[in-house]
Amino acid sequence: MRYLPLTEADRQQMLSVIGAKHIDELFVDVPKGALLKDLIDLPKAQGEIEVHRHMQRLAEKNIPAGRTAFFLGAGAYRHHVPASVDHLIQRSEFLTAYTPYQPEIAQGTLQALYEFQSQVATLLDMEVSNASMYDGSTACAEAAMMAARVTKRKKIVFSGGVHPHYIETARTACEALGLEIVALPAAIDDEAAVTGKLGADVAAVIVQSPNVFGTITDLSKIREAAHGAGALMVATFTECTAFGLIEPGGSYGADIVCGEGQSIGNALNFGGPYVGLFTVKEKYLRQMPGRVAGETLDADGKRGFVLTLSTREQHIRREKATSNICTNSGLCQLAWTIHMTLLGEKGLRQLAALNHEKATQLAFALGAVPGVEVLTTRFYNEIAVRLPKPAQGVVDTLAAEGVIAGVAMSRLDPKAGMDDVLITCATEMNTHDDIATYADALKKVLAQ
């Protein structure tokens, strides 16, 4: 077996050093009957050629985004990741390292983490960032739980613009802890509904901007209302490139800003692995979940980095930990940092402007299709449109034509009562032709 270096001779020799005759003597503690005599009924070992072929066959049963006119976002975005990013994250020293528990031989990972934290905090205009969460949805759930810890309150209010999957993820986690989730009705423009709903029992109000319908929101009023009620404001997001063009939650005084980082450095990957970004105000640092790298000195007085503040974490605090998270999104976080380093302020601003430009072109093109109404008026790269037919059927029909038009709101939330709403987005990857193809195909489908 190509991955197993021991030879039969090695095995015999090692057993004799151990003083055992047969390998099963080392499994003595396994209860009688539970030690399998036969092989489990699964295929036997296969060579690279065969396995490669099998995986390729499976891959080719899918239609990759790049082979279509592609306008789907809603939590995951198709951006160009420079070739050097994937090259660098595949370096053995990054790819096959563990969590940097021995900082003297892990400065590569640690310095990159420190740079990541610095970039994320800068991008989101926040004071402190952790070293990543699993993804945006779990980061958002952690924010809800953290807010409950900070405020010692039990009610979490979700604005009507938060991605339904984020709400469900948080609901699953929070209800187990006995927290109450109040999810306001889905709304293209969700600001007004939130500000009214905040009583003295609210731990946090969670808002998303750009929201799931693409709407961008001035969060000042919500922040005022939240803070007025003694609640935290959590600002979440699914598209982090937006903050190259619009103000992030931190600029509106949010207490926690968290969301999905996939857009930078990471491929679509059918939903994972992604990278959750998580930032807080410094005063809440001790309640922050997840790892964090910090600066220190070595015995010679040289600057270096270590994982720090681990008394918040499960391996020290156990049942009193701020979270149970252990393994996080290391390599995806590294990809984020590398891509962000390549972008810099200049590249990020250009990228964001380009996304916005494509989205305005898309809005214009779709708005010109008879029967289609563009619902989102302030947006970054995503919009919601109302169709004269149920959106799910339109999406399916268009897919057969090679157009991935977006996602029907009814798929994300069947109970929202928005069956005719389609969420659609454009990025720097969309050409003018793509947009024309989409609009033409939509016109045809709607005319049928």
Add this chain to the structure above:
Amino acid sequence: MRYLPLTEADRQQMLSVIGAKHIDELFVDVPKGALLKDLIDLPKAQGEIEVHRHMQRLAEKNIPAGRTAFFLGAGAYRHHVPASVDHLIQRSEFLTAYTPYQPEIAQGTLQALYEFQSQVATLLDMEVSNASMYDGSTACAEAAMMAARVTKRKKIVFSGGVHPHYIETARTACEALGLEIVALPAAIDDEAAVTGKLGADVAAVIVQSPNVFGTITDLSKIREAAHGAGALMVATFTECTAFGLIEPGGSYGADIVCGEGQSIGNALNFGGPYVGLFTVKEKYLRQMPGRVAGETLDADGKRGFVLTLSTREQHIRREKATSNICTNSGLCQLAWTIHMTLLGEKGLRQLAALNHEKATQLAFALGAVPGVEVLTTRFYNEIAVRLPKPAQGVVDTLAAEGVIAGVAMSRLDPKAGMDDVLITCATEMNTHDDIATYADALKKVLAQ
């Protein structure tokens, strides 16, 4: 421009340190009128997205071997290269290093070279290997020239089984030096014709086994005849995996054994880059072309490796050099070494046996097609067959059916008078189904 780090501010500042006002002041030596004022009429800079798209579009105008039933060899072979090979050769420290002129910071390259030389010499059963040539054809040409130097004679005899492109490459190089090339008529079994032709003016007889028709030859008689005439025997090859199963030239007492290494570690790449293998008897070492790594000690007495015997080479010997070669096939040679390390004796023997097995299956299947005659009786993984029609047309027709059947001998050598001969090969990549598809398609085409 994403690859150019200087900013405009840097440029201005640097010019002022230099004491120049404008960059063109640094180009003062360019003759008046030759310094271009305008941009050359070519497209301007493009981003990764656009260039990627363009290259992909070109790539997709080809039909990759793997998307066909593929049976083409004749100098380049489709084998499986383990994924780890490509991963390792892309390590920055290998990929972006230069020729190891500073051995203290190039031991990675140098030790790998030493291992390569050791592996190649072992595989070919020869005493000394160099550090690689461009490819098999140029290695063979170098062997011809080296034989002329060693023997101080001017006639090179090519057996009728040598790849026609190798003969043409050697002819081009040798005739410039005033050497005479005698190419014997192409012959499936070329042994007998050679032994008769060797006079006292012959510098070398060059034979290939497996030859271009796949025939493997006992080189003992040719060796005897060559040495009897005071000539060298040069054994060349295009398929180095063969020597996991058959005796290499070295075992027959060849003076120079050289050929193509592509089969191990290297993709088809439409013909290049490949890696030429070049080995000699130790007594001819000082006449060997190309670089070579050797063992030595450092100032602390530790073993290390350096490029050595450079007094043979152009950068020291200039017009008296054994060759003008400078840049060779570094990274392809590294890929060869890595793949060979993965194979080891065990894997190589299995690989070779598997190739042979597939080729016998192929010979059997094609032999059963009405009108087809299998011409090669002793072979490794390649055979020649006689078709009842001109082979070129059959190849073209089959290509349209998704079968790449091999190459018509008339394409390699239109003057050989073998228009009905097809050269076809099988490797570990061919499935049973592939072979059946091929045989069926051939049957149909021949029946038309």
Add this chain to the structure above:
Amino acid sequence: MSYETTSGNKGLQQAEALIFETGHATGTGVDLPEPKGGAYEKLGGLGRKAALELPGFSEPETVRHFVRLSQKNYAIDLGLFPLGSCTMKHNPRLNERAARFEGFADLHPLQPTSTIQGALELMDELAHWLMELTGMPAVALSPKAGAHGEFCGMLAIKAALEARGEAETRRRVLVPESAHGTNPATAVAAGFIVDEIPARDDGRVHLDDVVAKLGPDVAGVMMTNPNTCGLFEPEIKRIADAIHEAGGYFYCDGANYNAIVGKVRPGDLGIDAMHINLHKTFSTPHGGGGPGAGPTVLSAALAPFAPVPHIVKRGDVRELREHSDGTQAFGRMCAFHGQMGMFTRALTYMMSHGSDGLRQVAEDAVLNANYLLARLKPHFNAPFGERPCMHEVLLDDSSIKPKGVETIDMAKALLDEGYHPFTTYFPLVVHGAMLIEPTETEPKRELDRFADVMIALAERVNAGEVEFFKQAPKLAPMRRLDDTRAARSPKLRWKPEANSAAKQAAE
């Protein structure tokens, strides 16, 4: 041999400042068309006002920065990485290739299901392998790492209790003292109360201790098997039976599954839920801290409560059920379907090994650990060394501490010898623990060299060379780093005002 160079480099070891110290806002490594300007701006006046101050680098500078950083890391690809509980095995490169196939990597999780049939089939195949290997009837693929899998399993238990109307009454979860920190943290996150089973001298959980704690308020137990001391729990089956009898469920932490894959099916031991760290047993790369994946197998009792999404097969076509309404699913673990990029790697790994190779994995992992145990036992205290271990060797510093050398010093001395050390001070139940997990991908000669080094270090302890250890590491990229200083006044990000000070320190 050492002197201060002008460059700050030491031979091949390159000094490297922070990007914030050397980059600038106009630097960039991407070429994008200049935006056409605000003509069509639809931002509603919410455009970003202040400068971002994010440094950018050209591609050459970026590549160099991260290549330089990378060389300050240790990694499996450099040598033995015997970090106990972490299963640092070789990461096959075929897996990396497969994960990057366009048909997997360039697939959006919300594409119409007609366009993702291969992806769903792959998930089903992976599920099949996991279920067959563990002998369990169901698996939830979506958990994103081990701890997330624990959370999934405990939520399934909670949902099952709820379905029985006992969620309010059964809130106590028994967790051995030796458990990994994620276990108690997870139990609490799932709304349970942790009740610790105290450690025993033999490193095992005793049936009696469990039985003593059972009662009508017990939701279940969270045990690790093989456990964190590297031992198989001999009474596991009987403990499971006792728990079930008492109306509770058995959660098994499967982090150490590598020791028994193909040899023992957790389903045969009475387990109700177990996460599998694909980044351990099934070799998806650790990547310096993630990503992982924590599919969680479930017993028949818990299967109905598995979280969405579910894959539903209708004839030849696979569909996704994405909402829990109308099902017993307890909810949703994350936005999408889990760590697809890890699924492709893990399936590639499994198919490469096959049922025979996976069994050999367990045997070789256990053999390698016992071989190290045999070689090291004469030189160190092995608290449970009387019986064979599983895939990990547990030593402690009790024989060296009296001579002034602790576990941490031994670890730092290993850095100079070119090794990543063992896991230090875990499990907590053994003082000065050194937990060594070689894994099956180490050849014998690497084990021997490591054992030689450990023994040579033990001899230095015996020779009284305490300062040697306290000064270590001396040959690593950095000397010992000051954790206390880092935690005392945390500096967690680069800040412009700290700029010049930091720059000085870097030089």
Add this chain to the structure above:
Amino acid sequence: MSYETTSGNKGLQQAEALIFETGHATGTGVDLPEPKGGAYEKLGGLGRKAALELPGFSEPETVRHFVRLSQKNYAIDLGLFPLGSCTMKHNPRLNERAARFEGFADLHPLQPTSTIQGALELMDELAHWLMELTGMPAVALSPKAGAHGEFCGMLAIKAALEARGEAETRRRVLVPESAHGTNPATAVAAGFIVDEIPARDDGRVHLDDVVAKLGPDVAGVMMTNPNTCGLFEPEIKRIADAIHEAGGYFYCDGANYNAIVGKVRPGDLGIDAMHINLHKTFSTPHGGGGPGAGPTVLSAALAPFAPVPHIVKRGDVRELREHSDGTQAFGRMCAFHGQMGMFTRALTYMMSHGSDGLRQVAEDAVLNANYLLARLKPHFNAPFGERPCMHEVLLDDSSIKPKGVETIDMAKALLDEGYHPFTTYFPLVVHGAMLIEPTETEPKRELDRFADVMIALAERVNAGEVEFFKQAPKLAPMRRLDDTRAARSPKLRWKPEANSAAKQAAE
């Protein structure tokens, strides 16, 4: 800080033996079906008899072996690699990706042309770029490196002379003393006789010197421009005219084309043939010694003699002409069509830069070199430093040698500072030459750091620290290696009998 470790490692620097010392014939990292045996054997009794004794490694061991080796190398990705004449610029990663597209990498050179239209189109595009940039009407793509391109160009000259019936009479080729070794070696390989043009104090080739050597037996001249001293040849155009007038041809070594790409077209200078090292100017990776690619542009006079294969366009379809019969082609350079893998990379590079970016390449390369010249001139002797240089700075050791420090010592001291040194002792016409080529992909701060280091070293020379230099390197993976010993009794491969001795040395 240094001591002998038990493992032989020093922190992250891993000791690593030869595969022949640690591998064995039964080890393997591939899984192939066991062959079914000899039933169908068609070997005619010529099967391999003796054991091969090729060592094999599992994949984990193989990966580790080569990763460990790799870390003993310096590379562009680690830092400045100012090796004059080698143009060690950044290698963009997009190019690596493009070269690996299945549609290029998995293509056989002899596939029917209907299946390779994209490949032929790519070659045509590359040819178009090269011809436009150089202002030349033809290009032979097949040469496999620079020296092979020289050979191609000289054979084209020979063929042109033959066509004129002057091949026998015109055999003398003028080559400046400063030429790279490949030039005279190539001329001889092509059957010419080398006549050296002696060097001049100003590092240039003088028209007078050339004219003095012209005659009816002169085939041509081989000059390098910019030349190996890093200078543009001011009289190049007039030299070309003189050569042409005398009935000869002008071969230009294009190794230094990076300095003028987009700024000057060689075709405007009267050049008849010039190779372009795609692995220099167009950034295909050097790979530790290759592969390269040496497409050779040809003037109208030489174009008819270009070697096969030729691409022939018929309507929209491209065909290959693979035999020289019926053409004036001088023959064939190699078995197939040249270095396709380099063509994809080079075209990707060219399109990324565009005509504007390529011009900027030349300007920045020249600017960087002149900046270094300005900073270093006060501290070292710059033999031609009075005028601007092109992309290379030429220093020599005349100012330091009297103090006991030579070029080689300076080079070895740079190793400790974390740099690959300049090219040493080339060109031969300058004693103790140090030829520094920074390339355009270096940011200013890297140039400044390098200059600081060079200046600090110059100060050490002035301070009389000769031993410091003679002992260098001290921080590199190895101390100074003994070239003489290696050449005296060459050990060029591992041999079983030498096994145990070698093993001892490794330990």
